[in-house]
Amino acid sequence: MCELLGMSANVPTDIVFSFSGLMRRGGETGPHADGWGIAFYEDKGCRAFHDPRPSARSEVARFVRDTPIKSRIVICHIRRANRGRIALENTHPFQRELWGRPWSFAHNGQLKGVKRWRLGAYCPIGSTDSEHAFCWLLDALRARFAAPPSDRELAAAVEELARRLAALGVFNMLLSDGRSLFCHCSTKLAWLTRRAPFGPATLVDADLAADFEQETTPDDVVTVVATRPLTRDEAWTVMEPGSCVVFRQGNRVTLPRRRAAPVTRRKAA
Numbered sequence: 001m002c003e004l005l006g007m008s009a010n011v012p013t014d015i016v017f018s019f020s021g022l023m024r025r026g027g028e029t030g031p032h033a034d035g036w037g038i039a040f041y042e043d044k045g046c047r048a049f050h051d052p053r054p055s056a057r058s059e060v061a062r063f064v065r066d067t068p069i070k071s072r073i074v075i076c077h078i079r080r081a082n083r084g085r086i087a088l089e090n091t092h093p094f095q096r097e098l099w100g101r102p103w104s105f106a107h108n109g110q111l112k113g114v115k116r117w118r119l120g121a122y123c124p125i126g127s128t129d130s131e132h133a134f135c136w137l138l139d140a141l142r143a144r145f146a147a148p149p150s151d152r153e154l155a156a157a158v159e160e161l162a163r164r165l166a167a168l169g170v171f172n173m174l175l176s177d178g179r180s181l182f183c184h185c186s187t188k189l190a191w192l193t194r195r196a197p198f199g200p201a202t203l204v205d206a207d208l209a210a211d212f213e214q215e216t217t218p219d220d221v222v223t224v225v226a227t228r229p230l231t232r233d234e235a236w237t238v239m240e241p242g243s244c245v246v247f248r249q250g251n252r253v254t255l256p257r258r259r260a261a262p263v264t265r266r267k268a269a
Contacts, residue, residue, distance in 0.1 A: 002092070002108040003032055004189070005076035006174040006225035008181040008247035012042075012070035013222050017210045019076065020065050021203040021230045026055030026078040029205045035091040036078040038064060039104040040071040041178040046102040047071075050091040072249070073181055075174045077106035089126035093174070094134050096122055098141060099148045101177045105134040108227060109170025109186055133171075137161050151180065151248070155255050158182045159244040166242065174225065181247045183225055185239035191225040192236045193250065201231040221250030 005022045007015050019038070026032045036055035039048040047069065055061040055078050077092035092106040107130035114129050114136070121142060122135035140161050141154075149157070158175065162184040165171045172189050175182040183189060196219075198212035216222075225247075229236040239245065246253040 002077055002079045002106075003030065003227040004106055004108050004172060004174050004225070005074070005227075005230075006106075006176075006181055006183065007071070007074040007222065008225075008250050009072050009220070009222040010249040010251070011217075011220055012072055013220070014068035014070055015074045015076070015224075016065060016068050017201070017203070017208070018224050018226070018230050020208055021205040022076060022078060022226070023055040023058075023061045023065060024205045026058075026061070029056075030078075032078040032080040034079040034086045035088070036061060036076070037091045037093055037106075038074065038076040039093045039095065039176075040069050041073040041102075041104075041176065042071055044101075044178065046095065046104060046178065048093070048095060048104070050088055052086050052088050052091055073176050073178060075104045075106050075176055075181075077108075077174075085127065087126065090128050090131075092130060094131045096134070096138055098138050098177070099145075101148075101179070103138060103175070103177050105130075105137070106174045107133060108172040108188075111165060111168040111171060114165065114168050133165050137165065137175075151253070155180070155182070155246050155253065158246075159184070159255060162244060163242070172227065179248065180253070181223075181225070182244070183239070183246070184244045186241055188227050189225065189239045190227075190229050190236040191223055191239070191245065191247075192229070192231075192234055193221065193223045193252070194234075195221045195250075200233070202233050204228075204230060204232050223247045223250050223252070
């Protein structure tokens, strides 16, 4: 299985600390040695780096680790290939445009039969089931909304479509349009929100600690999402299988409740 890392913040923030731990799982402390990628949102644009080499031995990954790129939303993925060969075109996060926004998508899991689902405006470049699922999801959103919907409508639609994809197998997902970070958990996903009062944190995978009180202001809010907790001394929230969460500006957004299916009562004979 692959591993995911995401960030949502209310101010431009670098992800160097968390990425330093995750990149070691790509072929050093973990088996995810089949490529990696990361996307940083900046204003209306998105800066992305991909490499089919293991992140623990990638010069590009070392550049990202040593360069504090500031962003409000980040999506990162380290790959352990199961569908699709090891190649640059098969590294996540995948990107497409919808409603004039750059969308990014990363997935952990397998979706049996998803390639039989018909596509429309979006076509995969690589051979992974993940990219096919991303194209299908954007096609479905485009067909449902001719123009950008409200944040509430969009969140509800993404949750519904994610559940349909999850019915095919394992669908741990990070998705963003540069405004919100959408997260769906099938098996493993956890998140942590850092806000004042800030404290120290120590990585699980590297001999590295940070004192966020020295690097933040009292108004900063930063949420980190990962397949497995990256630090050993902070309280992570482990998501329930089948659940969705959305973060905007570092804060969790309340999703609209799903309506219960109406109960049909048969008349007495």
